[in-house]
Amino acid sequence: MTKMKVSFLGLGVMGYPMAGHLVSAGFDVTVFNRTTQKAKQWVEKYGAKLALSPSEAAKDADVVLMCVGDDNDVRTVAKEAIAAMNEGALLIDHTTASATVAKEIDRVCKDHGLGFLDAPVSGGQAGAENGQLTVMVGGTERDYIKAKPLFDAYSRHSQLLGECGSGQLAKMMNQICIAGIVQGLAEALHFGQKAGLDCNAVIDVISKGAAQSWQMENRAQTMLNNSYEFGFAVDWMRKDLSIALDEARRNGSTLALTALVDQYYADVQKMGGNRWDTSSLLTRLK
Structure with missing residues (x-):
């Protein structure tokens, strides 16, 4: 499986380390990024191949992966890639986008004899860098089986959840949960500070009980320190919501x-x- 020719389109804060994990896992990787200088930096670090367009990257690839910005970016990049892909190849979209665009791309892929998976990820920049992402997948079982060795290179868990579009719908559920949890944590910390409690001590206690969450474990301390430079930006969260x-x-x-x-x-x-x-919700309460 590691002899598969793989192309990765989009080297943002998520795609950059994800593509690197594919090289480390032994795949034959070609990358494209809209900002060529960033792609060159990636190639210098990982030693794989650079393409100057999505179509150049997608040509002769067994699997093409995308991680771009929004629905319009998905449409634009996918159109170029699909036109260059060989029949039987697989396109995977890791962008957090709409289920509508996922179904659109799936129809176009079918018309061209291609497989398609919508496969948004969760875990943030740290999860991408550490190869500990979660991948939510929509599509066919056959395409998922083909893709799973790639997912295993940068995730701790991936799961096929249903037909095309299911991955994006699951990611919406993920973001809905996160929004509520972060707001609850912000209010709890605000309450504790107003009550004059040692919030660090309280978090140490309640994180061992039913209130525990990833956000509490990883963001409570930084929120108390008024530090909000940890990857997933408010602009991106508003797009997702x-x-x-x-x-x-x-x-x-x-x-x-x-x-x-x-x-x-x-x-x-x-x-x-x-x-x-996204943990910066606390700032509006101060």
Whole structure:
């Protein structure tokens, strides 16, 4: 399996280390990035091949992976890649995007004799760098089996959840959960500070019980230190929540808390916190 020719399109904070893990796992990797200088830096570090366009990267690849910005980026990059891919190849999109665009790309891939998986990831920049991501996958079992050795290179868990679009819907659920958990943690820390408690000591206790969460374990201390430079930016979270809220309007679900926290993130943006990480919800309470 490690002889598969793999192309990775998009070397942002997630794609850069993910593509590196594929090289370390022994895959034959070619990369493309819109900013060529960044791609050159990646090649200097990992020693794989550089392409100057999505079509050049996708040509003769067995699997093409994408991790770009939003729906429009997915459409643009996928269009170029699909036109160059050989029949029977597999396209995988790791972008957090809409289920609608996932289904669009799936239809186009089928028309060209290609496989497609929507496979957004969770775990943040640290998860990508440490090869500890979680991959939520929509598509066919056959394509998932083909992709799993690649997922194993940079994830601790991947799972096929249903037909195409299911991965993106699962990622929406993930972001809905995170929004509520971070707001709850922010309010708890704000409450504790106002009550005059040693919040570090309290977190040490309650993190051993039912209140424990990844956010508490990894962000409570940095929130208390007023430090918000840990990768997943408020701008990106608002993009993700917008996707979830749009989908909720289509499927008739009620996301009252998610809509409220989305507006709280808008408050953080007004404070200049566009690039602060998502735990910066605490700042609007101070």
